[in-house]
Amino acid sequence: MGTIIKRPEITGDIVHVANDTYGNILVIDDRKHRILSFDSVFEQSKMVRSAPHVPVHEYNRAMLLAIAYDEPARVTVLGLGGGVLAHGLHKLLPESRIQVFELRQKVADIAREWFSLPESERLTITVGDARLAIDSLPEGSTDMILTDLYSADRMSPAQAQRQFIQACSQALSDTGWLVLNYHRMPEPDGNLARELHRQFPLLLVFKSKTNNWVIYGRKQAFDPWSLEARRLKALEERLPIGWHKLTRKLNLLGRAENTD
Template identity: 55%
Template sequence: MKFSLNGSVTHETFDALGAVRVLDYRKHRVLTFDSVFEQSKIARKKPWLPVHEYNRAMLLPLVFHEPAHATVLGVGGGVMISALHHMLPACRIHGVELRRAVAEVAHEFFAMPDDERVRITISDARPALQKMAPGSTDLILADLYNADRMSPAQAHRRFVDQCHQALSNEGWLALNFHLAPARDGTLMRHLARLFPEVFLYRTKTNNFVIYAGKQPVTIPPPNDPGLEALEKQLPIGWAGLVEKLMPQSRQTAREEETPA
């Protein structure tokens, strides 16, 4: 997300790909690579609670299936890992991060969990996916960005194929996109061929999250007890998030529209 960042610099380090900076504000802490784009943002008193809308939206697959194993591609400040770790006590989490310096900063400054349930691999996402056993994960959250743009790998059919192979039969894929994908474009058509369910979510700042699920689902109404239970686990406004889901396939029906 793009802002003019002027917080207090708490930490700064450099690697072969450039700067990794931690900025502090009164209530929040931000990870940035260029002091223009917020790569990650946490509430300093609740680091497990996602701040950005797109981070919250990326968790929507949990409405349809609770993962026993989750994979996060692009760890950043560890926001997704912290949220999953807090919300799902039995879930094992595998984070893949290209830059070791970023993973170290996530642990030291963003309270990313470091226990037996969390495993971090320093690697490009594509070879890491290739090494994963077929059907070995229930959820893949892909947020692959450099300092100012999304990694083009995330939009490639081969990347989607690798994710599909790694996902279990109940699995879900969520992709953070900086632009709206064309509904009849190569990516969306390929997703529709592989997955019976495809959704799109648009944030207030015009980020887009694409979801692809291996099983047909019904979108619950805002007053669904399941959403209320999720809200108690992680208070991010699940009902409002679900209302913004836009079905991109013919499989989906909203529960309130389903005939009795």
């Protein structure tokens, strides 16, 4: 499931309604966009109908920034929503395999039918609880994990648990990346921040216009300021999301004292 973005009012026409044991799923169209909502107040996903592979929300675009440093061969996405992030990854990484875990079968069906998520051997969706799925991934089996676990009105508490961070770290390859989308910044001296610093030698953070906080950790140390303009230009040609402008909002996530 995708991040919640609250607007004063979601305008447009409801073009599809489904429901399951978790509640309603609405597809809403306006002249330019298609929106996935679980309650008609919060946006779970949003796409431009003429370019469904290009993420609209800044936090979604920011979640792709780790690819400026490394191009993963194996990507794991936790939480599908309308599939905009998965679609962008599929377009951006033509040689990579992308595995998505989504809790709700009907959300997966709607992403395919209404949000142009491509049918591809490189893009697979597994329906099930992502919190359990990450525990079962073999050690070192993926190069990048992007986690965006939200229900209709809140972030999944799993994303803020030390055990979840540990499981993600174990599933990552030696140079793997973890990218987390949080609805608020973790306390610098809290257990979550301490665990992130234990697992990752250097952390970056991005604050979006919607006050989402995207945190990036890599299993090996790296120079976060080493990106070249030509690299960002090449990425922009593959997926136009304003890579250079986004990277200017990256900051180091400071380490609290006595984290061990």
